[in-house]
Amino acid sequence: MAALAVATVFSRAPVVSLLGNEGRLGGLVSVVPTIGLAWMIATAAGGRPDRQRALLRVLALSAGVGACYLWLQQADVDLTTWLEPWDQPPRHPPGTLGNSNFSGAHMALGSIAGAWLALHTRGSKRVAWAVATALTLSAVGVSQSRGAMLAALVGLTVLALAGNRRRTSRRIIIASVVPLVALVVAATILVGEGDLDELIDSDTLADRIDLWQVALNGWRDHPVVGGGPDLYRLPSGRRGRRLAPSTPDSARWRA
Numbered sequence: 001m002a003a004l005a006v007a008t009v010f011s012r013a014p015v016v017s018l019l020g021n022e023g024r025l026g027g028l029v030s031v032v033p034t035i036g037l038a039w040m041i042a043t044a045a046g047g048r049p050d051r052q053r054a055l056l057r058v059l060a061l062s063a064g065v066g067a068c069y070l071w072l073q074q075a076d077v078d079l080t081t082w083l084e085p086w087d088q089p090p091r092h093p094p095g096t097l098g099n100s101n102f103s104g105a106h107m108a109l110g111s112i113a114g115a116w117l118a119l120h121t122r123g124s125k126r127v128a129w130a131v132a133t134a135l136t137l138s139a140v141g142v143s144q145s146r147g148a149m150l151a152a153l154v155g156l157t158v159l160a161l162a163g164n165r166r167r168t169s170r171r172i173i174i175a176s177v178v179p180l181v182a183l184v185v186a187a188t189i190l191v192g193e194g195d196l197d198e199l200i201d202s203d204t205l206a207d208r209i210d211l212w213q214v215a216l217n218g219w220r221d222h223p224v225v226g227g228g229p230d231l232y233r234l235p236s237g238r239r240g241r242r243l244a245p246s247t248p249d250s251a252r253w254r255a
Contacts, residue, residue: 001035004028004229011228026230056113063110064132066096066103067139074142092144104145108152111136115156 008028011017020027045051072078073093082094095103114133118126140148218227 001032004031007225007228010225011231013228013231017228017230021230028229031229053117056117060110060114060117060129060132060136063107063114063136063139066106066110067136070095070103070107070139070142093142095139095143100143101145101147104140104143104148105151107136107140107143108145108148108155111140111152112155112159115159119159 005028008014008017016027018028019025020030041055045055070093073095082090082098084090090100092100093103094100095106097103097106111133114129114136118129118133121129137152140152221227
């Protein structure tokens with residue numbers, strides 16, 4: 001928070017960095033409460049296994065609700081009409097968080113929590129958590145969020161390897177191979193061929209490499225405090241994508 005505050009003070013557009021860019025709201029005022037909430041949760045659950053387990057239950061159950069909503073949206077069953085800021089329908093189901101990437105991240109975290117609960121309970125509860133985890137993992141595929149897919153697979157693999165050595169091989173099969181199959185099935189069969197083409201499209205990888213190059217150039221221009229929170233704009237021109245030279249407060253924020 002201190003680093004964000006300093007970056008806001010020296011920002012090229014202090015008001016934008018303080019309040020957040022229109023449509024994104026990633027400024028200091030928006031980010032600080034999020035960090036504070038995370039700190040409160042960590043403090044409340046720290047050193048208390050019962051509270052940590054309860055936190056995992058909440059995360060897994062909320063992800064299960066989100067998974068059901070994603071599947072309903074995928075089936076075109078939704079009472080809400082979602083639109084992008086440019087008044088176009090979203091390409092992927094936005095889920096409960098209004099964005100497929102955000103909802104996919106929620107599903108990935110929930111699947112890891114559900115898998116842990118399934119591995120550390122017995123009887124019917126284990127079966128219930130295993131089913132909930134499978135549903136949540138399938139929703140990761142519905143979201144088409146590649147970052148969420150990678151996070152789920154890595155997290156579940158780490159969870160598998162963190163157990164007893166005698167049970168490691170079985171845990172790897174349960175927590176890594178099965179989720180991988182679930183994601184592939186959801187992404188290739190249940191979601192649609194068009195989305196699969198986009199999922200494996202190499203052009204999007206090239207776009208992300210461009211973004212990192214732009215970020216590196218921005219760091220070179222402002223290596224100490226940066227340009228300021230929420231000022232990451234990429235205008236297109238003859239020289240390709242580049243960091244915007246300025247972001248005036250009056251032009252980028254409307255109350």
